[in-house]
Amino acid sequence: FKIGMMLEAYELGFNQLIWMDATLLPLRDPTPLFEQLEKNGSLIPEYVNVEYNRARIFPQTVELLKSLTGVDVTYSRHVSSGIFGLTMSRHETFL
Numbered sequence: 001f002k003i004g005m006m007l008e009a010y011e012l013g014f015n016q017l018i019w020m021d022a023t024l025l026p027l028r029d030p031t032p033l034f035e036q037l038e039k040n041g042s043l044i045p046e047y048v049n050v051e052y053n054r055a056r057i058f059p060q061t062v063e064l065l066k067s068l069t070g071v072d073v074t075y076s077r078h079v080s081s082g083i084f085g086l087t088m089s090r091h092e093t094f095l
Contacts, residue, residue: 016037016088
């Protein structure tokens, strides 16, 4: 859904696209987001929240994933897709 809407906006002539979920309420000017998008080619917020992960991932699941992959998912980065952006004219966008 999101990507389809972004492709439609691109076809309408927009190059820098930021998706913001309807549940989010912007409280400030979004210009710095577009500046980051211009600089990096993408806006993909990510975070690590160990306590959040510990409270929501079963310990058995953490151990199973660690034994299968060698990764402790409680310390893994997560992408927040409530807001993200792409510069559509960049080659990397369509890889």
